Amino acid sequence: MSSSTPAQPLVRPAASPRMLWAALAVVGALLLLAYLVAFDQGAVSRSGMYLHELMHDGRHLLGVPCH
Amino acid sequence: MSLNTTSAPPTFVTVLLRGLLAGLVAGLLAGTFAYVVGEPRIEAAIAIEEAATHAAPAVGHDHHQDELVSREGQRGGLFLATGLFGAAMGGLLATAYALLRRRLRTADDGRSGLLLAGGALLGAVIVPFLKYPPNPPAVGDPDTINQRTGTYLLMVVLGLVAVWAGSLGHRSIRRGAPPWLRAGAAGGGFLLVAVVSHLVLPSFEEVPDDFPATLLWNFRLASLGTQVVLWAATGLLFTALMSRGRRPALDRDAGRLPAPGRSAFDAGTPARP
Numbered sequence: 001m002s003s004s005t006p007a008q009p010l011v012r013p014a015a016s017p018r019m020l021w022a023a024l025a026v027v028g029a030l031l032l033l034a035y036l037v038a039f040d041q042g043a044v045s046r047s048g049m050y051l052h053e054l055m056h057d058g059r060h061l062l063g064v065p066c067h
Numbered sequence: 068m069s070l071n072t073t074s075a076p077p078t079f080v081t082v083l084l085r086g087l088l089a090g091l092v093a094g095l096l097a098g099t100f101a102y103v104v105g106e107p108r109i110e111a112a113i114a115i116e117e118a119a120t121h122a123a124p125a126v127g128h129d130h131h132q133d134e135l136v137s138r139e140g141q142r143g144g145l146f147l148a149t150g151l152f153g154a155a156m157g158g159l160l161a162t163a164y165a166l167l168r169r170r171l172r173t174a175d176d177g178r179s180g181l182l183l184a185g186g187a188l189l190g191a192v193i194v195p196f197l198k199y200p201p202n203p204p205a206v207g208d209p210d211t212i213n214q215r216t217g218t219y220l221l222m223v224v225l226g227l228v229a230v231w232a233g234s235l236g237h238r239s240i241r242r243g244a245p246p247w248l249r250a251g252a253a254g255g256g257f258l259l260v261a262v263v264s265h266l267v268l269p270s271f272e273e274v275p276d277d278f279p280a281t282l283l284w285n286f287r288l289a290s291l292g293t294q295v296v297l298w299a300a301t302g303l304l305f306t307a308l309m310s311r312g313r314r315p316a317l318d319r320d321a322g323r324l325p326a327p328g329r330s331a332f333d334a335g336t337p338a339r340p
């Protein structure tokens with residue numbers, strides 16, 4: 001549409017496939033981290049239920065169903 | 068437009084690191100809020116849960132008493148949970164920012180970071196909150212935890228789809244149209260998806276009859292507040308970090324980055340033959 005945006009954009013993403021693959025990998029890793037906090041019961045963390053129990057209160061207060 | 072001699076735009080890696088940092092700090096702030104406002108509610112709910120367990124020992128899976136982590140440990144673990152979760156959300160926000168920046172068509176980049184954080188708060192927090200309000204310990208049937216987890220996640224996705232539908236509605240009206248018309252189209256697109264999702268997905272009524280209503284209400288407010296702090300702080304901190312890079316004196320990040328040959332992330336230097 002209007003190409004007369006006043007401010008110069010800080011980020012001008014080149015929509016290269018490489019950029020998209022990198023973004024996809026980053027999103028996957030970050031979703032895994034969120035899963036670790038919110039849902040994991042030892043299958044990913046390999047810590048048994050330790051991390052699950054340690055982050056129990058955070059899970060409740062972040063609005064995730066816990067039990 | 069491809070010259071980037073004076074102020075090179077930050078690369079994807081730089082944007083990502085800023086998002087992770089903003090999210091981590093925001094997560095610790097949200098953890099502080101949750102510790103002060105939410106922990107007393109959790110303690111009260113656990114006291115009720117333990118009273119119920121002692122009255123009827125056959126309640127089944129109860130993971131507050133197996134002593135793997137003490138209550139003190141869980142209160143401290145709150146900060147680990149919100150910090151890690153915040154970092155993940157900040158990284159996702161930064162990635163969305165890097166990918167969608169050009170398509171948002173906001174007047175400046177500061178606004179697009181805040182717009183994305185606001186969209187995430189609305190879609191991933193408020194919409195699911197209204198359908199599946201969070202529950203303290205002692206509320207919730209362990210037999211339905213898998214269904215509740217699945218429908219909750221679906222609601223998060225549908226909430227984000229609703230926000231996206233709102234942005235489509237906003238765009239479907241031409242630019243010169245009166246603001247109320249564009250806002251109305253945005254609200255209509257959002258509500259269409261959000262309301263249909265609320266009606267279609269199953270509900271769970273699992274609050275015990277004798278659970279104190281004020282405790283439930285206060286816990287849910289504390290949970291909502293924690294998530295509002297998380298997303299508001301992530302959006303503001305990320306925007307602040309991004310605007311710092313604009314000043315030439317602080318633009319050292321660009322200099323530290325690898326040569327253009329390696330930086331396919333670098334949006335400012337599209338690989339050209």
Ligand SMILES: [Zn+2]
Pocket residue numbers: 056060066067204
């Ligand atoms: Zn719990």
